[in-house]
């Protein structure tokens with residue numbers, strides 16, 4: 001399905017690089033099928049060309065004209081400028097794939113001004129190692145075949161969960177932002193390891209493997225998360241002592257509140273643009 005398609009990344013920052021890295025590393029498409037363009041950072045384009053063997057073009061309109069699939073990968077606040085700059089080069093046979101937090105497909109459809117298919121997605125930076133948890137949904141004009149194409153694209157860099165658009169903000173708070181919460185906890189674990197006299201290398205192996213193990217276990221058991229952490233806790237042992245501190249500090253409530261706030265923020269990003277930036 002993707003064999004002869006050209007994929008243009010409009011916006012070439014961290015998220016674009018994570019997806020490009022996954023697509024190239026896993027040979028989902030040939031590097032030459034990918035074109036990256038951005039607003040003004042030629043150095044970043046040179047780097048992407050060298051690192052991944054993809055094509056780049058600093059002329060956004062040319063890059064978009066050549067694309068069969070256009071991945072919108074700029075910050076949400078730049079989407080209007082970005083689409084306005086290339087709109088005249090777009091057409092209804094192209095497929096537009098947004099990775100933008102909060103921005104509804106209807107907003108992108110309005111900016112395009114025609115009935116090209118738009119698919120909204122929310123990947124995460126683990127795409128770079130083929131382990132993204134991506135949510136995707138269709139806009140008004142996108143076909144099931146286009147949805148399948150995008151599912152195929154993102155399946156290559158992790159799991160894909162197809163949802164309706166009303167759930168995309170929740171996907172964003174949980175999985176789009178999700179890696180950051182874990183890295184934040186890792187930073188605290190590194191600090192504790194250092195204070196306890198472990199070297200950086202020792203800590204890095206112990207912590208990353210512990211997280212990989214948790215992920216693999218979650219994917220291979222029917223046990224609940226509560227059962228899994230209770231399994232680790234010996235009565236009056238080390239884990240119980242640690243969990244007690246987390247409970248005293250209401251850590252679970254803090255995490256739930258943080259994710260709820262991220263979901264709310266995704267909704268805000270969408271409504272701000274719908275109301276003011278059109």
Ligand SMILES: NC(=O)C1=CN([C@@H]2O[C@H](COP(=O)(O)OP(=O)(O)OC[C@H]3O[C@@H](n4cnc5c(N)ncnc54)[C@H](O)[C@@H]3O)[C@@H](O)[C@H]2O)C=CC1
Nearest residue numbers: 011012013014015038039073074075076078082099100101
């Ligand atoms: N960083 C992450 O973990 C995730 C980010 N996202 C979404 O990905 C999008 C990009 O985020 P990042 O890659 O982190 O941002 P970034 O700041 O690293 O990259 C943004 C890119 O957009 C380009 N750009 C800005 N204005 C432009 C314009 N008018 N025309 C063309 N290109 C333009 C910049 O040159 C840059 O290459 C955001 O909308 C964000 O919501 C989605 C999932 C995860």
Ligand SMILES: O=C(O)[C@@H]1CCC=N1
Nearest residue numbers: 100101172176177178
């Ligand atoms: O922080 C953000 O807004 C983006 C969306 C999800 C992850 N990063």
